[in-house]
Amino acid sequence: MVIPTLAWSLLQSKFVLPSHLALLRRRSPDQRGFSDRLLGGVDRTLQRFIQRVYKPILLLSMRWRYVTACAFLTLLVLVAGLVATGWIKGQFFPDVEADVVIARVRLGEGVAFAESRRAVAQINDAANRLNEEYKAQFGTPVVRHLLASAGTQPFQQGFQNISGPPTGDNIGEVAMELINGADRKWKGVEIASRWRDLTGPVVGARELTFQTQGAGGGNAIDLELSGNNIPELEQAAAMVKEELGKFRGIIDIADSNRPGRRELKLAIKPAGEALGLRLIDVSRQVRQAFYGEEAQRPQRGRDEVKVMVRYPEAARLHQQSHQHENPDGQWHGGSLHGSRRILGGAQCLRHPARGPTRRAITVTADIDKAIPEANANEVVASLNEEVLPNMKKRFPGVNYGFQGEQKDQNQSVGELGRKGLPGPAGHLCPVGHSSPLLHPTHDRDVGDPFRHRRRSGRPRGHGVNPQHHVHVWHRCPGRHRGQ
16 A cells, blocks of 8 residues: 555656646735745745754755764664564564453363363452452442353464354353443553462463453464474374463463363173174173163154163263173173273374474464563563573474464565665655656846746746746747747
8 A cells, every 4th residue: 555655646747747836826925824834934944944953954964974874883883783682572573452351261071060160160260359459449340241161162263263252161251341441540451460370270270361351463482393293293282382481471372283082992801702702792781781772662752752771870980890692691790801991082183284294283372461561572582592492402303484473574574675665765765866747947147947848928937036046947948929
């Protein structure tokens, strides 16, 4: 949008502005209004500044041009060094004050829904204590509305949730709507930090984040690890998370490695095979013990009622006491003829954009904006200098790349360097080093500057006083009448 605007202004200055200046007529002093006198006063003040301040400095700088160039170059290097060494901290995406703070929790796969409700209740109680603490300190509550959700995250946004908010027995969310920013003493990031402290650790939580609902480019740190060896990926992710925890101001450290639900693996021992037990029979009988077997389905009015037969709850917890029936109808102890192992299910790892044959784990973290010295760019620089090279030496098959806010920042800076700087430079070059298409003529030896514009005894200039130094715009003086 900037480049077309500059291009249009360039065309206007070369073609339209000279014609407007040539047709200007000077007003007599009696016809001048307040605006003319105001503009005249501003012009005289500006001319005095130019003659008394700007012009002497400009002449001195041109006389000592090499010293001036070295001084500005030194200043440029000094400013760049202050930014590069961290004395001047930078933040690419500015903080936008938000009136909504959201806490999200994710437990392990396969947990009971009651565990999710317990975790959400713990976060909700911490929000109420925060509201009471603020009210006791400042006299008014800071929370306007509070929404606690177990089994869903209604405020979860993004293109991956285009079909609706995520649902599951292991997730929960608490959204806190605050009073207006002008009416409260604490910022949103400070409230989120205090809420996190009051909540404390949540038992069984794989992820626990506290974020303000504002504008931004995503997580402050979003590192993607990819490779073919899943155990190496898990160890590399654990190493990066451990190193991130050593930085001050780093919060909400998590990864995308989601272990599957716990599963029971069965196997037949040789003694069980000798008795005629088959794995499919053992699996079916174990399912009947826990889930039950349909015994009958009586009709009650328009409905059917299933009658399930299964072990009592106390017997279900002691798997070694289960009996198995072989094809001959004989019952045998399960501990003598079969083995069981409770293992975690298969992980759900996504494919990176570089290829479908690799697996990826994303390590994310955020910056506690309530701590002034916490800076995401410094943490990323430290990761690139020390942590990630050591990780690459230890796990050669693991590749890494930054995503989220850091990726958006690098893309924006690259686009600015490739497209943003050539536009203004291309606009300024022709303006500063070329003359307009309609050239002025300097009339110093003639009292009447409009002699070339005579038509029927009437001047056709722009009406400038001939006693001053005048620029008269004309194209072909020899074609006017009278010549």
